[in-house]
Amino acid sequence: MGIKVGIIGCGSITKFRHAPEYKANPHVDEIVFFDRNPDRAEALAKEFTGRAVKTVGELYKDPTITAISDCSSNDAHHIYSSNALLNGKHVLCEKPLAINVECAEIILEAQRKSGKKLMVDHNQRFAKAHQKAKEIIEKKELGEVLTFKTAFGHQGPESWGVNKSNATWFFKKNRSHSGVAGDLGIHKIDLIHYLLDDEVEDVHAFLGALDKVDENGQPIEVCDNVVCALKTKKGRLGTASFSWTYYGSEDNSTTIYCQKGIIKIYHHSVNQLIIETKDGEVIKYELGNIQTNDHQTKSGVIDAFIDSIIHDKEPPVTGSHALATLKVIEKILACKE
Incomplete structure (x- = not known):
């Protein structure tokens, strides 16, 4: 039984890094895309044989989605990542975690409450x-x-x-x-x-x-x-x-x-x-x-994130x-x- 992942935000970081690395991971069955611009989500869904949703709520509420990559702009991370965690999803958040420490604390509190995994894409x-x-x-x-x-x-x-x-x-x-x-x-x-x-x-x-x-x-x-x-x-x-x-x-x-x-x-x-x-x-x-x-070369981030979910261990x-x-x-x- 493979993992289904959602991605919030369909810009370059999704197109060149997250989506291709999820696609290449043998444990990932499907990628579901959301973007405020539906055309961008549809384009990536087509490119990576996934599907697109019209609202972010569809990602949160879908019980078959295990994990979500938050590839939104910096100012939205504390909103999307927190909501994803509180809806029972493991989250891989793009860097920076948030625009400031105050917003980052909101995400960390959501992670503590949810007990789900939070990893941040510090790929170096x-x-x-x-x-x-x-x-x-x-x-x-x-x-x-x-x-x-x-x-x-x-x-x-x-x-x-x-x-x-x-x-x-x-x-x-x-x-x-x-x-x-x-x-x-x-x-x-x-x-x-x-x-x-x-x-x-x-x-x-x-x-x-x-x-x-x-x-x-x-x-x-x-x-x-x-x-x-x-x-x-x-x-x-x-x-x-x-x-x-x-x-x-x-x-x-x-x-x-x-x-x-x-x-x-x-x-x-x-x-x-x-x-x-x-x-x-x-x-x-x-x-x-x-x-x-x-x-672009494979970063290893997606594989490490999926591995932490499969083996129930702390992300690196x-x-x-x-x-x-x-x-x-x-x-x-x-x-x-």
């Missing part, structure tokens, strides 16, 4: 080079972590979004809320928490709308660039840069500086993980490339993980005020 944890780096750090092969730097930047969501337009909701304060910080930055903050088994505690950041304009030619209402200095609870120091204005190749790299050497992650197209030791040894790993907007990225990351994003955004 599933990249093989990141998993290998975590293993090296945990085993203290290079001693303790001292400092780090991480970056995530590309040409912007208008080149990825379903309409390829600078009218994208990512540029709207009321829907995106956090701009590039909540779109790309949140991935790297979560990654640092994951790799270091630590949490960012102190933040100093500069952020601004440096180049992007909306459909009226006006500067966008949210940040398109963030540069920050970070300090963790365990005293590690680091820097992070997030950008929608890297007008060349995408940068999704991280460097971890340890007592006995350096770990370079996704700096090199062939050797995705490179270790340089203090005494001059260089160790190179080929572990497969990370997903980019231009080159929980609501509390996502909340800890969101708290850092709030601190970053507060630096502008």
Whole structure:
């Protein structure tokens, strides 16, 4: 007996990641799509041999649907995800979990009440080079972590979004809320928490709308660039840069500086993980490339979510993980005020 899943929101993240990965999962029998624009739901239902519903309530009330992916815009997560949980569905919510900590707490409370599983799509944890780096750090092969730097930047969501337009909701304060910080930055903050088994505690950041304009030619209402200095609870120091204005190749790299050497992650197209030791040894790993907007690869998120349901175990990225990351994003955004 397979699992039937619903998806709320039929934009690019559903079309290129959630739907194809559900379709490829052997335990998923059917995908049911909902979007506020019925044509978009119908189009994806046709593409992935699923079906579309006209109202979100049909997903909530269908007893045959076990789980729901919330791929709505950031401002709606606390509404859709909470309602899905309270209607007895397991939920995979896109990142950021919510537009702010207050809204995130609503989802976590719904999860506690329902007893259902809540997973958040912080997909960088599933990249093989990141998993290998975590293993090296945990085993203290290079001693303790001292400092780090991480970056995530590309040409912007208008080149990825379903309409390829600078009218994208990512540029709207009321829907995106956090701009590039909540779109790309949140991935790297979560990654640092994951790799270091630590949490960012102190933040100093500069952020601004440096180049992007909306459909009226006006500067966008949210940040398109963030540069920050970070300090963790365990005293590690680091820097992070997030950008929608890297007008060349995408940068999704991280460097971890340890007592006995350096770990370079996704700096090199062939050797995705490179270790340089203090005494001059260089160790190179080929572990497969990370997903980019231009080159979609299987993220592993959907499989992990379905696996947690089938085997009744805690998902690898929980609501509390996502909340800890969101708290850092709030601190970053507060630096502008």
